[in-house]
Amino acid sequence: MTEPDENPNDPSEQLSQLPGHSSRGRLERVLRRGDFAITAELNPPDSANPVAVYERGAVFDGWVDAMNATDGSGANCHMSSVSICALLTRFGYAPVLQISCRDRNRIAIQGDVLGAAAMGVNNILCLTGDGVQAGDQPGAKPVFDLDCMSLLETIRIMRDEKRFLSGRKIDDPPQVFLGAAINPFAPPYDFRPLRLKKKIEAGAQFVQSQYCYDVPMLNEYMKRVTDLGLHERCFILIGVGPLASARTARWIRTHVPGVHIPDAIIERLHGAADQKTEGKRICIEIIQQVREIAGVSGIHVMAYRQEEYVSEIVHESGVLADRKPWRREPDIGDDVALEAAEKKAEIRAAVQT
Numbered sequence: 001m002t003e004p005d006e007n008p009n010d011p012s013e014q015l016s017q018l019p020g021h022s023s024r025g026r027l028e029r030v031l032r033r034g035d036f037a038i039t040a041e042l043n044p045p046d047s048a049n050p051v052a053v054y055e056r057g058a059v060f061d062g063w064v065d066a067m068n069a070t071d072g073s074g075a076n077c078h079m080s081s082v083s084i085c086a087l088l089t090r091f092g093y094a095p096v097l098q099i100s101c102r103d104r105n106r107i108a109i110q111g112d113v114l115g116a117a118a119m120g121v122n123n124i125l126c127l128t129g130d131g132v133q134a135g136d137q138p139g140a141k142p143v144f145d146l147d148c149m150s151l152l153e154t155i156r157i158m159r160d161e162k163r164f165l166s167g168r169k170i171d172d173p174p175q176v177f178l179g180a181a182i183n184p185f186a187p188p189y190d191f192r193p194l195r196l197k198k199k200i201e202a203g204a205q206f207v208q209s210q211y212c213y214d215v216p217m218l219n220e221y222m223k224r225v226t227d228l229g230l231h232e233r234c235f236i237l238i239g240v241g242p243l244a245s246a247r248t249a250r251w252i253r254t255h256v257p258g259v260h261i262p263d264a265i266i267e268r269l270h271g272a273a274d275q276k277t278e279g280k281r282i283c284i285e286i287i288q289q290v291r292e293i294a295g296v297s298g299i300h301v302m303a304y305r306q307e308e309y310v311s312e313i314v315h316e317s318g319v320l321a322d323r324k325p326w327r328r329e330p331d332i333g334d335d336v337a338l339e340a341a342e343k344k345a346e347i348r349a350a351v352q353t
Helices: 026-032 050-060 081-090 106-118 148-160 189-202 215-227 246-255 263-270 275-291 307-317 332-352
Strands: 037-042 066-069 095-100 123-127 177-182 206-211 235-240 296-301
Touching: 026 037, 026 296, 037 050, 037 235, 037 307, 050 081, 050 307, 066 081, 081 095, 081 106, 095 106, 106 148, 123 148, 148 177, 148 189, 177 189, 189 215, 206 296, 215 235, 215 275, 235 275, 246 263, 263 275, 275 296, 275 307, 296 307
Parallel strands: 037 066, 037 296, 066 095, 095 123, 123 177, 177 206, 206 235, 235 296
Antiparallel strands: none
16 A cells, blocks of 8 residues: 555644655655656745745645755855745645755754754755855855765765764754755766766765756766666656746856757747747657656756746646645635734834835
8 A cells, every 4th residue: 555645644744754765755755656756946035924935835736746945046145945945844845955065064054954854854955056156145255164975975974873973973863865966968978977876875865957958968868877777776857947038048058057958949949939838848848758768757847937837837748647746735724824924024024114
């Protein structure tokens, strides 16, 4: 009998621990039972209003297995990833806490890991992080006490050896599913599978890739990955996302490191009567092709400022088949909580003015 993806007594409560699982989260359950997983990136608000987070989460409700909370992506400041995850777990959602090594040292990061796990966060994605010069506050002081490899090792030690890096004992270790990022589309291409191998050895149990717009290039990468047997040691989710226009595609290709967009994709967008619709169609086609590649366990949808299209993209791609990701059933308390949050935000705004 398959274990349910929600606590039968209270859907917002933690799931039971399953044998061989590192966490009590739904994402790990979905992947380990062989379902094609879907995660999505939640656009963090420039706001102290929790309603902004809930509204963003509601867009993905019932269509994804987990929501990534970014950690100052692009070296720009937004609501913190750990706070977004805390808000999402209140409603029973499955967040992926992204941790960037750019802004905090190992003491702060280890404390965040414990705090996040205590609030029900089951998934952590370890990132080195963009340099401060990439963002809108280039005068900020970078930290980089750890990098993605040492961060993976740090959290794995906390979880499996029940101790801090100092050697001090942890009474109740964080039960978390560990992830990392990969980029099959950036040179040196032959090194990329070996880089994945190193991340797996450091502790990565799942990975999410940079945007994929070149499926033949991904095929070549995955052939090397499967030849090394890495797909049997780690779940691989491929990044996908709609392009709003040919102009947007050119800008991303020029300004976002590691994103490879072939000329053919840009030409197809340029020649379309409705470029946004064509961008969505291209994304759907890529998902359908990625779904057939051996060793791929799921997709990670990044639809910046086009989050409303995620449900359409997932539905029209058909990758869910008959499966329905967990959806929170509305509760009378939700309206009360949202109303209270909105009133607090109104009072705060009145005081500030």
